[in-house]
Amino acid sequence: MLTDRKKKILQIVIEDYIATAEPVGSRTIARKYDLGISPATIRNEMSDLELLGFLEQPHTSAGRVPSAQAYRFYVDSMISPGALTDNDRALIDGWYRERVRSIDDIFQSTAKILSRMSKNVSMVLTNRDSSSCFSYMRFLPLDRNRAILCLITDDGNIDNCLVEVPLGMKQEELDYLAQRISNKLHGMKLSDIKENMLEELYVDLSGDKMLFTSLLKAVQQMSAGQQEQKMFLGGTKQLFNQPEFRDAERIKDLLGVLEEEKVLKDMLNAGTDSGLRITIGSENKFTSIQDCSMVQATYRLNGQVVGTMAVLGPTRMEYCKVISVMDYLHNYLQVVFDKAKT
Numbered sequence: 233m234l235t236d237r238k239k240k241i242l243q244i245v246i247e248d249y250i251a252t253a254e255p256v257g258s259r260t261i262a263r264k265y266d267l268g269i270s271p272a273t274i275r276n277e278m279s280d281l282e283l284l285g286f287l288e289q290p291h292t293s294a295g296r297v298p299s300a301q302a303y304r305f306y307v308d309s310m311i312s313p314g315a316l317t318d319n320d321r322a323l324i325d326g327w328y329r330e331r332v333r334s335i336d337d338i339f340q341s342t343a344k345i346l347s348r349m350s351k352n353v354s355m356v357l358t359n360r361d362s363s364s365c366f367s368y369m370r371f372l373p374l375d376r377n378r379a380i381l382c383l384i385t386d387d388g389n390i391d392n393c394l395v396e397v398p399l400g401m402k403q404e405e406l407d408y409l410a411q412r413i414s415n416k417l418h419g420m421k422l423s424d425i426k427e428n429m430l431e432e433l434y435v436d437l438s439g440d441k442m443l444f445t446s447l448l449k450a451v452q453q454m455s456a457g458q459q460e461q462k463m464f465l466g467g468t469k470q471l472f473n474q475p476e477f478r479d480a481e482r483i484k485d486l487l488g489v490l491e492e493e494k495v496l497k498d499m500l501n502a503g504t505d506s507g508l509r510i511t512i513g514s515e516n517k518f519t520s521i522q523d524c525s526m527v528q529a530t531y532r533l534n535g536q537v538v539g540t541m542a543v544l545g546p547t548r549m550e551y552c553k554v555i556s557v558m559d560y561l562h563n564y565l566q567v568v569f570d571k572a573k574t
Contacts, residue, residue, distance in 0.1 A: 234284075239310070240267065241277050242286055246298045246306050250548050253475045255295025300513035303525065303547050307510050313555040320349065324560065339464045342541060342561055347467020350554045352474075352545030353490065354466040357500040359537055365421050366451075368414040371397070371406040379406060383450050385422065391453060395446035413447070425451050463493050476523075476546040489520045500528065500540045508555065513547055523547070527554045531562050538565075 234242065244265055245256045258275035261267070267274065278296055281287045286305065287296040298306070316324075327345055328338070339356045346354030364385040372380040377399050382392045397406065413433055417425060430448050468490055477483045489495055499518060509528045516522050521544065528542040541561065543554050 234281075237267075237269075238277055238281060241274060242281055242298075242302060243306065243310055245278070245281075245287060245296060246302055246310075249297055250550055253548060255290055255297050257295040260295070298547075300515075300547060303512045303551075304515075307512070307551050311552045311555070313559045314552065316556055316560050320557070321560065323349075324557075324564065328564070336462070338565070339462070339539065340466075342565065343464040343466035345466075345561065346541060346543055346557065347470055349557045350467075350543045350545065350550065351470055352543050352549065352554075353468055353470060355496055355500060355542045355544065356464040356466075356539060357497060357541075358462045358464070358539040365419050366414075366417040366425065368418065369410050369447075371395075371403075371410050373403055373406070381446055381450055386419075391450055393446060393450045393453070396442050398443070422451065461497060463496055465490065465496075470545075474546050476548065482523075485520050486524070489518070499526070500542055508558070510551070525549050525551075527551065527558065529558050529562055531565050 241261065244261055248256045248260070248264070258271045258278055261274050262269075262271040278287060281302075282289065282296060286299055286302040288299050289296055324345055328341055339358050343354045343356045346356070367384045367386045369384070370382045372382060374380060374394075377396055379395055379397050380392050381395045382390055384390050416433065427448060430444070430451065433444070433447070468487070471477045471483060471486065477486065495518065499521075502517065507530060510525065511528075512525045514522050516524065516526060523546075524544055525547045526542055526544045527549070528540060530537050530540045532538060541558060543549070543558070
């Protein structure tokens with residue numbers, strides 16, 4: 233059990249070190265914070281905290297730095313997510329408003345926002361929703377006998393492919409054809425659209441086998457894509473701004489992990505059952521990130537996991553800010569997905 237004074241000094245050391253990346257000494261605490269006690273008393277308390285495993289003394293520095301145990305105590309007992317500033321909320325809302333055109337845009341923007349606001353690497357892993365439904369299709373003409381076939385789902389995803397159209401078929405005919413097919417398939421789950429159903433559309437496709445094959449292929453590709461997990465990464469360059477990663481070998485190892493998509497998916501899939509999850513230092517099962525911290529959260533729709541977002545960085549992370557941003561994004565995405573399903 234820590235006394236209230238030890239807790240206060242420990243919190244000061246942690247938050248000062250997070251802000252400055254410099255070891256914290258008793259004189260620094262006495263000068264910057266009005267605790268009503270002498271530097272000698274602070275020094276004694278810090279020595280006790282070191283003996284208890286909460287502080288460490290790097291090299292010959294007179295200052296102390298928090299241990300992984302200290303960060304664990306900090307996130308478990310000392311912080312709670314606060315409200316973001318008006319500027320932060322405006323930044324997030326504006327980013328989505330300006331850049332989002334599809335579901336994939338939402339996830340990519342989420343990764344970029346997370347990295348920008350946390351100043352660390354961000355990861356977003358999506359479980360593509362197999363309940364996506366066919367919305368409509370369009371033909372975009374290229375020349376006399378070629379067009380781009382676009383299929384759009386109800387959640388805004390778009391797939392396209394190049395198709396050959398019957399020679400002499402006019403744009404008005406292609407529009408009419410697209411409308412007839414859209415009317416027949418609208419609202420159907422992509423996973424429920426089978427080849428035999430599409431065969432019923434063969435007459436609508438003017439009996440053109442190549443055009444029919446192109447449509448079949450496009451629907452199958454989009455349906456298959458709904459079953460895949462997709463990874464979005466943001467802020468890899470942020471690592472180079474962190475003092476902890478100035479060592480070339482250390483940054484090389486971490487960048488190697490970030491290049492392995494399967495490893496990243498395994499990392500995020502390992503914690504999808506627990507809502508918000510924070511792993512610090514050796515708590516991470518993957519050896520390459522055992523000197524890092526990861527803050528991870530899952531988001532759900534109708535009880536199903538839609539995806540997982542995470543921030544990876546040094547143990548000297550702004551945990552409170554990261555948790556607040558992720559909490560806001562979680563609520564924002566919940567509203568977005570609820571609207572997408574209504």
